[in-house]
Amino acid sequence: MSTLEALVSRFWWALVVRGVVAILFGLIAFFWPGVTLVALVLLFGAYAFIDGIASVVLGIREYGERERWWGTLLSGLVGIGAGIVTLLSPGITALALLTVIAVWAILHGILDIVAAIRLRDVIEGEWLLALSGVLSVGFGLLLLARPGAGALAVVWWIGAYALVLGVVLIVLGFRARSLTGLLRV
DSSP, X not given: OOHHHHHHHHTHHHHHHHHHHHHXXXXXXXXXXXXXXXXXXXXXXXXXHHHHHHHHHHHHHHBTTBTTHHHHHHHHHHHHHHHHHHHHOXXXXXXXXXXXXXXXXXXXXXXXXXXXXXXXXXXXXXXXXXXXXXXXXXXXXXXXXXXXXXXXXXXXXXXXXXXXXXXXXXXXXXXXXXXXXGOOO
């Protein structure tokens, strides 16, 4: 048995704990989506703020050593600003994120429709590309018209992902535990 296998089998319980935490997070996302969304937004705000501070410190330390130290410093200031805005106005941040996703979906959908029209003589089944474009445009318009529903959908997707991930990690943890008996001490 390799060193990695021995390590995984020794700490199988850590995979199970991660799986249980992921399942709990997934359930929270489904039963309290508003709380989950606010928590995710605030977590982003804290990350942006701390990352910004780290970039400012790095930019200051690079002063005189690198020609473009000001880029790192400016990036840090933007991060600090984004963090402060997010922490002070989490609702606006969530709405801005959904707006970016909506605009992206609409533009992506339009480009898919255009591509389907241009490729109609080249490929078979171009209507599927056009359909995906129409669905993307529809999704983007729905997000713009009903951002609350879009936010709820995003939280539910994250919750579903967390539930599936949790189950996979628990199964993996117990399989790793079964390797313990194979170790020769």
